[in-house]
Amino acid sequence: MNPTLVPEVPDEGAVWSAQDTTPSAIEEALRDLLIKQYARNQGHAPARVLNLVVVVDREWRGEILNRLEQVGRYHASRTILCDVEPNRTTIDASVVLTVEGEHHPEAPSLTRERVILELGPKHVPKLDTIVDPLVVTDLPTLVWSPHGHPQALDALLHISQVALIDSVNEPDPASALKRAEELSANAYVVDLAWLRTTPWRERVASTFDPPRWRPELRRIDSVRVRHRPDSGAAGILFFGWLASRLGWDAGSLTAATNGSVRGHATSRRQDVALTLEPDPGQNAPGLAGVEIGTSSGMSISLDRGPGGLLARRRDRKGREREWTILGASRGEGGILGEGIRQALLRDPAYRSALDSAEEMLH
Numbered sequence: 452m453n454p455t456l457v458p459e460v461p462d463e464g465a466v467w468s469a470q471d472t473t474p475s476a477i478e479e480a481l482r483d484l485l486i487k488q489y490a491r492n493q494g495h496a497p498a499r500v501l502n503l504v505v506v507v508d509r510e511w512r513g514e515i516l517n518r519l520e521q522v523g524r525y526h527a528s529r530t531i532l533c534d535v536e537p538n539r540t541t542i543d544a545s546v547v548l549t550v551e552g553e554h555h556p557e558a559p560s561l562t563r564e565r566v567i568l569e570l571g572p573k574h575v576p577k578l579d580t581i582v583d584p585l586v587v588t589d590l591p592t593l594v595w596s597p598h599g600h601p602q603a604l605d606a607l608l609h610i611s612q613v614a615l616i617d618s619v620n621e622p623d624p625a626s627a628l629k630r631a632e633e634l635s636a637n638a639y640v641v642d643l644a645w646l647r648t649t650p651w652r653e654r655v656a657s658t659f660d661p662p663r664w665r666p667e668l669r670r671i672d673s674v675r676v677r678h679r680p681d682s683g684a685a686g687i688l689f690f691g692w693l694a695s696r697l698g699w700d701a702g703s704l705t706a707a708t709n710g711s712v713r714g715h716a717t718s719r720r721q722d723v724a725l726t727l728e729p730d731p732g733q734n735a736p737g738l739a740g741v742e743i744g745t746s747s748g749m750s751i752s753l754d755r756g757p758g759g760l761l762a763r764r765r766d767r768k769g770r771e772r773e774w775t776i777l778g779a780s781r782g783e784g785g786i787l788g789e790g791i792r793q794a795l796l797r798d799p800a801y802r803s804a805l806d807s808a809e810e811m812l813h
Contacts, residue, residue: 468545477544478584481564485547487563495550498561501794502586503527504611506578506603507595509536509569515597521784525791526551529564529587533578535600539571541582578606586610593641593794601630608637611795618644618684619736625763625812627684632809635802641793644685645801646786647737651753652692654760655741658751667695670745674723677740680710680729685737690716690725691808692800699723701810714811721746726813736783 460593465488467480468681488495507515512534544566566585574581588593594607595615604614614634621627627644636638659668674693676686687704694701694716704714704725712727733739733755742752748767753760757779781789 458764464795465548466546468543470543471541472544473542474581474584477546477566477784479569480544480546481566481585484503484546485562485564488548492610494559495562496559498526498528498551498563499587499590501527501529501791502590502592503530504533504582504586504592504594504607505530506533506535506594506598506600506607508598509534509667511598512567517519518784518787521782522788522791523785525788526563527593527791528590529566529585531566531568531582531585533603534567534569535575535603536569536571541571542574542575543569548654556809575600575603576606578603579610582607583610591794594638595790604634605799606627608634611638611698613641614638615641615790615794616643618642618688619647619679621684622671622681623660624684624687628687628805628809628812630795630806635805639794640801640805641790642801642805643786643790644682644737645688645804646691646789646793647682648685648689650760650776650781651689651738651741654753654762655743655751658762658764664749667745667747667749669718669720670747670749671723671743671745672721673726673740673742675728675740676738677730677733678738679733679736680731682733682736682738683727683729686727687712687808687811688801688804689738689741690727690811691804691806694807694811695800695803699807703808704785716811727731 465484467484469476482492485497547565548562551563568581591613593613593615594604594611596604597617608614616626616631616634618631625697626644631640633640659665674690676689678686697718699716699718702714702716704712707713710729714725716723716725730739740752740754742750744750750765752763758776763771763773765771
């Protein structure tokens with residue numbers, strides 16, 4: 452069918468759509484829309500920072516688009532959403548150009564592009580041949596498949612530099628972390644499960660940062676982590692982070708009663724008891740609490756609470772202090788936004804933590 456251009460939307464972008472189309476026709480429509488946009492207003496320049504390719508199931512497309520709208524200022528320059536629909540055999544497509552912020556005739560503004568591809572299962576194994584003509588060349592490409600579709604992710608890896616995953620989406624943490632390791636061999640991996648631990652890692656590190664508390668790092672002999680029942684991978688990555696940063700031998704983790712996991716690592720001075728416990732009262736994905744003890748009798752704990760993290764510290768003489776760390780949680784929109792931002796950064800701590808976590812599970 453012939454593509455039809457929706458009537459112009461002056462100074463606010465433009466829209467194109469077609470049924471039973473091809474990647475070359477979509478690429479041509481993108482180029483044509485950008486030319487027309489620039490002709491209408493030369494102050495509209497296309498954003499050129501990052502491509503984002505998202506593979507979703509048809510029934511969840513609306514939810515994923517809503518999540519992408521909540522990422523704050525970390526929108527990709529060009530988003531290509533691949534909507535997989537059962538029994539579909541042809542490709543339908545739409546392209547939307549949007550102008551960022553309020554329009555002022557004399558002020559420059561950025562234009563972002565969103566492409567929605569409606570595909571069938573037969574297109575998934577060769578999705579790279581469909582997407583490749585549509586990404587902006589010379590920009591990093593981030594691929595995200597929140598509903599599985601490992602074939603799609605594997606097909607897109609050779610045209611992508613970054614894979615966005617969420618290890619809590621897998622029912623088995625061991626399988627999730629193994630998959631992350633496999634992907635890391637071919638792309639830089641950004642794991643939302645890891646990013647959810649960022650406030651916890653930052654607060655633990657800052658607690659031991661003062662010179663008077665730093666020697667206690669060598670005396671850590673117990674770590675207990677509570678998590679939402681589906682977020683065990685986040686807790687294991689937290690263990691992996693401590694092991695990799697403090698030079699512990701990873702040891703091992705084994706399942707215990709009531710869904711908990713227990714094990715140990717070995718520091719230069721002593722064994723470190725590790726306990727991972729599900730917390731059914733935790734609503735948001737990620738961690739619910741962390742407690743770290745030392746052989747000298749010092750302990751620190753962090754618990755999720757309204758507005759931030761509730762922190763407690765007990766020194767070796769039994770004296771306790773309690774305070775609230777405000778604004779520790781960024782919400783799921785903030786987590787996804789940070790995941791997109793991380794596509795342009797490199798965090799070597801994640802790969803080290805992942806390697807240690809994987810070793811604990813063997």
